[in-house]
Every structure is written in structure tokens, then in C-alpha cells.
Amino acid sequence: MTNLPEFKNPIVEQRADPWIYKHTDGYYYFTASVPEYDRLDVRRAQTIQGLADAPAVTVWRKPDHGPLSNLIWAPELHYINEKWYIYFAAADVPEPVNGTFNHRMYVLETDASNPLEGQWVEKGQIITEWESFALDATTFQHNGTLYYVWAQRDYDIPGNSNLYISEMENPWTLKGKQTMLTKPELDWEVIGFLVNEGPAVLKRNGKIFITYSASATDENYCMGLLTADENSDLLDVNSWHKSPQPVFTSAAENGQYGPGHNSFTRTEDDQHDVLVYHGRNYTEITGDPLYDPNRHTRAQVITWNEDGTPNFGKPVPDAGFVRS
Known part of the structure; x- marks a missing residue:
């Protein structure tokens, strides 16, 4: 396939765990983890590339104390039943507890048509x-059901986090069983680190795909893939096939390292x-990779294999990249 749209990467610098939502109002809405991990910012533009220069509006800031007072991570902006929701994680302390950080999941809601102008209400912990x-x-x-997919630690299973799925009673409440995927x-x-995290959902070709990220947040960070038939029971782990190999990894030849924690959107023409x-363009990191701010937001078009599965290719070079 030729003449695919291309983007000038990075789209937004120093924004990890990026989420871009294309809304019916003609705007792309963007949120992500900020390097300070202290607030939730949202910006919008009429093109993906335009998000680079769009002003970021802080819609929520962490309190000084309490369960939401530290390490605000990985927000996502969703439009459900004519209201906006931001899902994010926050911790009560800045250091790990029992070998992992102490995050829990929370959600905000606004009924404003433009989420940059809304009054956001805390709906509490999921x-x-x-x-x-x-x-x-x-x-x-x-099929008329709202699902929730997330990462969580089970102390009976080695590692930091596994992926789970559950139905939702409403956008801030789970119901029924939860299944480890x-x-x-x-x-x-x-x-x-032993990690499965950062799920993102793509529905195409009669299938439901869930990408996720694995390993430490350095150059070893990469993406895996789960696949289910769209007519299967999504709460049955046997409905899901786990790809044995990663589907998106570092590409030293393109100067790209540790790609992951992805989301999906569509081109402006919806084609x-x-x-x-996010990813970095270097591997030399001082200290904990979580506190290196240069995981930049990037984007590239997906192609499709003959069997209807996504082909993510390799992380493309940044603008101006020269092969050494």
C-alpha cells in the first residue's frame, strides 16, 4: 500500500501514555501523563499534527494530601452517554509499597460539550x-455493553500487573465477574519488570484487538496483542488469543526505543x-526511567495483514533523523 498519510514525529514532546480521541465535533482531544505527574491536561485540535501547538488546559490538579495526591498517571478521555469521562490512576504515597507503587483507579465526569471548559466532578475510585x-x-x-479493561497486581501471581476485563454498570462502577486476560x-x-499494562482496544474485521505494553519502561518496553472474535464471550479468557511475539518494539535503525502505552484514533478523512x-530517541537514561521526561507522543498509520490482523510495522524515525 502506498501514499499512506504520514506524521511529523514527535507529535507532542514530553507526553507519555498518550490518548487521542477523535470526536464527532471535528476535534481531536489529547491527554497524557505530564512529566510532573501532578495534573490532568487536555488539549484539542482539528488535526492530529495540530495537537503539537494546541494550548493545554489543566482540568484537574492533584490535592496536596490524600489518596489522589501523588503520581497522576495515564489519563484517558472518553465520551459515554453524552458525557465526558477521564480515567486515570493516582497514589497516596510517592514510593512503592510491597514492591509496587500504590496506585488506584479514579474517574472524573463533566456534562460540558467541550471538555476543556467543563466543571469536572470526581466520581471516585473504580x-x-x-x-x-x-x-x-x-x-x-x-453490542450494547460497556467494558472496562485495566492492569492490576495480584499478589498470588509473580509480577507487577496483569490485564483484566469486566462489564460496567455505569462509567464509574464495575459489575459481575472480572476476568484476567x-x-x-x-x-x-x-x-x-514483569509487566502487562496500558491496554488499548481496536475493533476491525470481525475481531476485537487489545494491545498492551510489557517489560520495563526503557528500551525493552514493547507491545503485545490479544485477539478475540467479535461474537465471542469477551469475559471468557478462552475467547482471547495472545500473540506469542511482540507486535511493536524498539527500532535502533530508526532511532526509536521503548515504544508503547498506545491508543488508537483515525485519520482526518476517516480512511x-x-x-x-510514546517512545524515546535514546537509551542512555540516568536513574529510574519513569522520571526521564522524554517519552514523546508519536503517531503512524496502521496497515493490515491478509488475515485481518493489524500490522504495526516499526516505529518510524523522528523528523530530521539521519541514519548513522
Whole structure:
């Protein structure tokens, strides 16, 4: 396939865990983790590339104390039943507890037509079957049911986080059983840390795809893929196939390292799916990679294999990149 749209990467600098939502009003809405981990910013533009220069509006800022007072991570902006919701994770302390950070998942709501201008209401914590490190929630609707997919630690399973799915009673409440979809077990999922996190949902070609990210947040960070038939029971783990190999990894030849924690959107003409992700253009990191601010937001068009599965290719070079 030729003449696919291309983007000048990075789209937005120093924004990790990027989320871009294309709304019916003709705008792309963008949110992501900020380097300070202290607030939720939203911006909008009529093109994906235009998000680079769009003003960021702070719609919520963490309090000084309490359960939402530290490490605001991985927000997502969703439009459900004519209201906007921001899903995000926050911790009560800035350091790990029992080997992992102490995050829980929370949601904000506004009924404003423009979420940059809305009054946001805290709807509280998303309660799961047990209390432990939990983050990276996303939602999607299918056949009239609202689903929630997230990462959480089970202390009976080695590692930092597994991926789970549940139905939702409403945009801030789970109902029924929760099913573990995947745990870090393959060699590329357990480098540095045992991690499955950052799920994102794409529905195409009679299938439901869930991408996720694995391993430590350095150059070993990469993306995996789960696939289910659209008519299957999505709460049955046997409905899902886990790809044995990662589907998106570092590409040293293009100067791209640790791509992951993605989302999906569509091109302006609605003809192509777009992979939105973060990555770095270097590997030399001082200290904990979580506190290196240069995970930039990037985007590239997805192609499709003959069997109807997505082909993410390799992370494309940044604008001006010269191969050494």
C-alpha cells in the first residue's frame, strides 16, 4: 500500500501514555501523563499534527494530601452517554509499597460539550474485586455493553500487573465477574519488570484487538496483542488469543526505543487507523526511567495483514533523523 498519510514525529514532546480521541465535533482531544505527574491536561485540535501547538488546559490538579495526591498517571478521555469521562490512576504515597507503587483507579465526569471548559466532578475510585496496585484503565462499548479493561497486581501471581476485563454498570462502577486476560510470562514481557499494562482496544474485521505494553519502561518496553472474535464471550479468557511475539518494539535503525502505552484514533478523512504511542530517541537514561521526561507522543498509520490482523510495522524515525 502506498501514499499512506504520514506524521511529523514527535507529535507532542514530553507526553507519555498518550490518548487521542477523535470526536464527532471535528476535534481531536489529547491527554497524557505530564512529566510532573501532578495534573490532568487536555488539549484539542482539528488535526492530529495540530495537537503539537494546541494550548493545554489543566482540568484537574492533584490535592496536596490524600489518596489522589501523588503520581497522576495515564489519563484517558472518553465520551459515554453524552458525557465526558477521564480515567486515570493516582497514589497516596510517592514510593512503592510491597514492591509496587500504590496506585488506584479514579474517574472524573463533566456534562460540558467541550471538555476543556467543563466543571469536572470526581466520581471516585473504580472498585475491583480486591485492593492492590491498579492503573491504566480503558473502556469500550460492544453490542450494547460497556467494558472496562485495566492492569492490576495480584499478589498470588509473580509480577507487577496483569490485564483484566469486566462489564460496567455505569462509567464509574464495575459489575459481575472480572476476568484476567493475560499475565507477564513470555520472555519479552519480563525484562526488568514483569509487566502487562496500558491496554488499548481496536475493533476491525470481525475481531476485537487489545494491545498492551510489557517489560520495563526503557528500551525493552514493547507491545503485545490479544485477539478475540467479535461474537465471542469477551469475559471468557478462552475467547482471547495472545500473540506469542511482540507486535511493536524498539527500532535502533530508526532511532526509536521503548515504544508503547498506545491508543488508537483515525485519520482526518476517516480512511485509516492510527497508532498513537510514546517512545524515546535514546537509551542512555540516568536513574529510574519513569522520571526521564522524554517519552514523546508519536503517531503512524496502521496497515493490515491478509488475515485481518493489524500490522504495526516499526516505529518510524523522528523528523530530521539521519541514519548513522
